[in-house]
Amino acid sequence: MAEATTDVRLATGPFDPAHELEAFTAAHPEAGGIVSFLGQVRAGGGVEALELQHYEPLTLPAMKALAARVRERWELDGLLLIHRSGVMEPGAPIVLVAAAARHRRDAFAAADFAMDHLKSESWFWKREKAGGEWRWIEPRDQDFEDIARWG
Amino acid sequence: MGTGMDLPSSERESASRITLVFLGRLEDLAGGGSRAVAAASSIDAVIDALEPQLARALREPRVKLAVNGILLQDNDAPVLRHGDEIAFLPPVSGG
Numbered sequence: 001m002a003e004a005t006t007d008v009r010l011a012t013g014p015f016d017p018a019h020e021l022e023a024f025t026a027a028h029p030e031a032g033g034i035v036s037f038l039g040q041v042r043a044g045g046g047v048e049a050l051e052l053q054h055y056e057p058l059t060l061p062a063m064k065a066l067a068a069r070v071r072e073r074w075e076l077d078g079l080l081l082i083h084r085s086g087v088m089e090p091g092a093p094i095v096l097v098a099a100a101a102r103h104r105r106d107a108f109a110a111a112d113f114a115m116d117h118l119k120s121e122s123w124f125w126k127r128e129k130a131g132g133e134w135r136w137i138e139p140r141d142q143d144f145e146d147i148a149r150w151g
Numbered sequence: 152m153g154t155g156m157d158l159p160s161s162e163r164e165s166a167s168r169i170t171l172v173f174l175g176r177l178e179d180l181a182g183g184g185s186r187a188v189a190a191a192s193s194i195d196a197v198i199d200a201l202e203p204q205l206a207r208a209l210r211e212p213r214v215k216l217a218v219n220g221i222l223l224q225d226n227d228a229p230v231l232r233h234g235d236e237i238a239f240l241p242p243v244s245g246g
Contacts, residue, residue, distance in 0.1 A: 055174055055238055057220025125175030126244040136176040137244040 005078045008067045010060045012086050017096045024080045024098050031077040031100035035107040037115050043090035049129040052094070054085040059123040066117050074110040076101045081114060085124070113150055120147045169197065169231055172238040180208050190231055194218075197237065215240040 005027065017038050025034055041050045054060075067081050078100040088094065095118060099110040126137040167190035173181040191197045194216065198206045208214070216223045217238040223229070231237075 053174060053178075055172065055217075055240065057236075057238070058217060058222070058240075061220075121243070123240070123243055125241065127175075136179070139242045139244055 006064075006067050006071060006081075007079070008060070008064050008081045009083070010054060010063065011082055011084050014088075015082055015084070015093060015096070017093050020080065020082060020096055021098060024078065024100065028078045028100040030102075031107075032102050033104040033107050034098055034100045035104070035111045036080075036096065036098035037111050038093060039095040039115075041088045041090045041092045041094060046130045047090060047128050048132075049087055049089055050092075050094075051087045051127050051129070051134070052083075052085045053125040053127075055123055059085070062121070062123055063118070066114065066122070069117075070099075070110050070114050073113065074099070074101065074106040075103070076106060076110055079110065079114070081118075083118065083122070083124070116146045116150065167233040169234070170236045171197070172236060174238060175241040175244070177205075177208060177214070177239050177241055180205050190233055190235070192231065193228060194231065194237060195228075197231070209239050211241075213242050 007024070021034075021036055028034065041047075063081060063083060067079055070076070070079055076099055078098075080096065080098040082096045084092070084094050095115070097111050097114045097118070099107040099114070101107040101110070120139075127134045128137060129135075168187050169190045170185055170187050171181075172185045173183070178184045188197060188200065191200065198209050201209070217240060218229050218231075219236055220238075
């Protein structure tokens with residue numbers, strides 16, 4: 001049996017989700033199912049760019065701690081968590097989460113849980129550029145509601 | 152720790168610096184992502200020495216603090232040392 005892997009990365013430059021997913025899948029032939037989520041910068045609304053800011057001493061350690069919680073809660077063969085920081089244009093990948101498991105329900109739930117917690121709890125500050133002006137984005141109530149359902 | 156003990160106290164004071172890091176919208180208020188300031192004995196004293204408008208924003212209840220990468224709990228009042236880094240963390244806007 002292949003050893004279970006956890007791969008957590010804070011990417012300060014662009015990454016290629018297709019390539020990452022292919023490598024992750026190839027590394028987990030024993031998994032019956034892989035669930036992945038890709039978040040990208042939404043086009044529209046006049047948004048020209050998105051910037052995510054992180055704080056080095058907190059952001060990656062907290063992402064690793066989240067990955068550890070996910071691994072404790074579900075039976076997984078592998079977990080991949082990549083999150084961008086820096087300036088991105090519409091269409092650029094922001095986050096990729098993939099969970100590999102024997103059973104698909106574990107994989108679905110693990111990826112869903114990881115995303116809800118990344119969205120609401122991770123140490124990122126976000127601003128959008130529209131009409132040449134940068135504007136900081138405040139937290140959304142929806143993110144707190146999403147996380148509340150996990151109890 | 153250090154060699155600071157060999158200096159007269161006035162020079163120790165002037166040599167003692169800490170770094171403030173401002174995240175998110177606090178960066179705009181502070182006019183930059185970080186700044187070095189003279190160390191004071193407490194976080195309160197450090198904040199008191201800043202511009203009033205910035206000091207007010209840093210004291211908002213929703214702004215969390217980390218000293219050297221460790222999040223402070225509500226009642227923590229750490230003694231500051233030369234070289235410490237205090238980060239001011241407004242509510243995160245999510246990934």
